[in-house]
Structure formats: C-alpha cells, structure tokens
Amino acid sequence: MGDTSVKKVEARHSPRGEMGQKYLASGIRVSMRLWEEEQPAEPPPPVARDYETVGYVVKGRAELHLEGQILLLGPGDSWLVPRGASHTYKILEPFTAVEATSPPASVHGRDENAPKGPAQA
Secondary structure, X not given: OOOOOOOOOOHHHOOEOOOXXXXXXXXXXXXXXXXXXXXXXXXXXXXXXXXXXXXEXXXXXXXXXXXXXXXXXXXXOEEEEOOOOOEEXXXXXXXXXXXXXXXXXXXXXXXXXXXXXXXXX
C-alpha cells in the first residue's frame, strides 16, 4: 500500500521561504507554493533549477524570460519551466501566482540556493 496521508494547508499559516514564497501542500513527488502580491521590479539574473515548475497566474502581470523567449503572463495564464531551463521573471504589476514543483522545491535546499524573488522559481 502507498502513502495514504491526507493534508490540508491554510495559506495564512504557511511557512515562508527566504525568497518570500509561501509553502503550501507538499507530497513526496510534488509541492505547491504561493507568490502573493510580488511587486514590480527588474528581473534578477536567470537561473536554472533542479525541478520542473508549472504555474497559474491569479492576478497581475509578469514577463517570463525562458531560454531566450519572453512570455507575457496575465490572470488565467499558466506556464511550464522545464527542469534545468534558464529563466527569470520580470514583475510588471502586483503579481499573485500558484506554482507546483516536481520534485518538491522546498526539499534539499532547492529553493533557497538563489537570490530573493519569484523569478528564481
């Protein structure tokens, strides 16, 4: 029999990471995090992560700079950053998004080995 644990996480009680992200529910193979009201700023240097990321924009706008392409993200948009892809984000207006990472970004320091901000997600 596999893992049968059930988890509920209330965002208002979630721990925050060093980059400002709120950690939500997390399992063995996937985790969720929330970026809330990230403010406009110039993009930090691109990074490549040891996990795959999918995200969904709740509100606001941002540019995703991904492997030489620029994707404009707005409410209702979703995106994918493949594992190992060079990327950064430029926040254009207050931005709220939910992301899922696989394997979990919060494990083994995968999230915290980078500069501050959602651009390193």
